[in-house]
Amino acid sequence: MRAIIVGSGAGGATIARELSQKGMEVIILESGGHFKPFTRRLSWTEPLRKIGLMGNEKTITRLFPYLETTRSSEELVLVRGHGTGGSTVLSCGNMVRADEGLKEIGLNLDSEFQELEDLIGVKEFPKQRWRPLTQKMFQSAEKMGLEPQATPKAVDAMKCVSCGLCELGCANQSRWDSRRFLEDAIQNGAILKIKTPVKKVLLENGRVSGVEIKSGISSKAIYGDLVVLSAGGIGTAQILKASGLPAQDKLWTDIVLTLGGVAPGAKMLKEPPMVWYSQQKDYILSPYVDILSHWFHKPWKNVSINDRVGMMVKLADLEEGAVYENGKVHKEISQDDKQKLEVAVSLAREIMENSGVSGPYVKGMYNGGHLGGTVPLEKSDVGEMRPNYLPEGLWIGDLSLAPRSQGMPTILLTAALGLKVARKILEIEPK
The missing domain is CATH 3.50.50.60 (FAD/NAD(P)-binding domain)
Incomplete structure (x- = not known):
């Protein structure tokens, strides 16, 4: 067969x-x-970024064709992998057991989750290698009662060089x-x-x-x-x-919105993204520097990557997007989703402020990369x-x-x- x-x-x-x-x-x-990781230094983009010559999100596909972007509405950019490994090669290596809506229809994947975790070797990234500010934000979330936890990851900490660029491919193959x-x-x-x-x-x-x-x-x-x-x-x-x-026509994307703040010398790229997360109803919060926003979102252009601090909101959005035969996609951010995002962003800001992060606080680009x-x-x-x-x-x-x-x-x-x-x-x- x-x-x-x-x-x-x-x-x-x-x-x-x-x-x-x-x-x-x-x-x-x-x-x-065949996928090849992005191996250029980000520093070469800084002069172009600061004067607004990086263009829009389509530029990244020209520089790095394995990352395909689609603007599904005026506000929302969808991201997916295009090459061997699909979107896994462009991920943070997070291996959380997500099964929203499945047990309600009688589908239990617990045994499959366990088998894959054992096969892949899923572990938390060592806390001693978290950046100091990341640890402070974790403690801030704990004090707020948000119950943060270390993220299970498919990352070999012994091989990981903490470049923070997981989403552009892992050059030393430390991430599954x-x-x-x-x-x-x-x-x-x-x-x-x-x-x-x-x-x-x-x-x-x-x-x-x-x-x-x-x-x-x-x-x-x-x-x-x-x-x-x-x-x-x-x-x-x-x-x-x-x-x-x-x-x-029930496309969902897990909408991401990252709140940006400033802390001189934070160097959040000196660790893997999203080493911890806090799960709330309809969304998670996690430390994250949004490269798309850093490169292409004008409100972020005046802060260097070394000083940029980000707190991600990943939202379970309404399932109401449409995919067309001609390759076009239509997916908007509903008012209900925007209201949930505002609540989540306020919590993200509180975590950051309590950790010594200063303003100006600016929202990043709305984007989504989980397409289902x-x-x-x-x-x-x-x-x-x-x-x-x-x-x-x-x-x-x-x-x-x-x-x-x-x-x-x-x-x-x-x-x-x-x-x-x-x-x-x-x-x-x-x-």
Whole structure:
């Protein structure tokens, strides 16, 4: 049996690894190229940034093509990975157990979470290597009753050089990403095809027969017995709609808004981002320097990266974004979400002020990089881990399956969904 897996992020790589281990023929199609981390120093951008010549968020894609940005509305920028490893190569390596909305539909991923944590080697980053200001902010959050906790991470502290640029790729491979699962799959006999964007799914007599890929200026078919779409909340929905199949206009993004303050010599980049977090209803708070805001948000331009202090709000937003067949995305920030963000920002400011951080306090760019909800599971789907309206042989293996926004890191959730889906494929699909 041949399985075609579209996408090489947390979901796709996990599924490829699992299926190939069990002897299935696996072809992995990745629309981008082989990922390479950003290795330039940020200092060269400072003169351009200060005089406003860095342009907008599209500039980063020109400099670093693996990070793709999409403006889904006037206020909101969506970010996703484009290359081997998907968005895992551009992450902070956070491995929190996020399962908002899943147990309500009867889906328990605790065993998958535990298996992946053990396999990846999830640990907290040593507190003695946190920056002094980060420790002060943690203590401030404790005194406020916000119950902060160290973030479980897929980072080898012995290899980590504390460059703070996890989201631009880890140059010394101290942070796990899904390319390690890809390597396992390839060793098991899987075939990886890069720069192979999938246009649509092919159907024959009501069952999947393969995919159509873009090949130069033309198209060609790759045939298989089953297809797993793991192209993320946007990519998976685009492929489905281009195939005449349904995807729901329920895109969620986990909206991020970082409050910026100032503390001379803070040097927050001298540690991994988000070494601790405080979980509140609908959002988390975490220390974080937002590189997008630093480069492209004008209110942030007068403070150097060494003096910039950031406190992130990651919000579980309303699930009401739309993905279109032509590649466009429409997702706005609702008034309800803005009100929740204002409450969260006020707490972030209090944490920072109590830690000696000064103003001017400025909000960063609204952005979102957890893209899900476009093919959400319902209670009746959980038994087979696939929406029952999909044609036979077509599976979804990414965050699209999660019906609710998390307001939390989602790599572990995506991989756990992938693992659950892979095992259902092995159980259900004909041998």
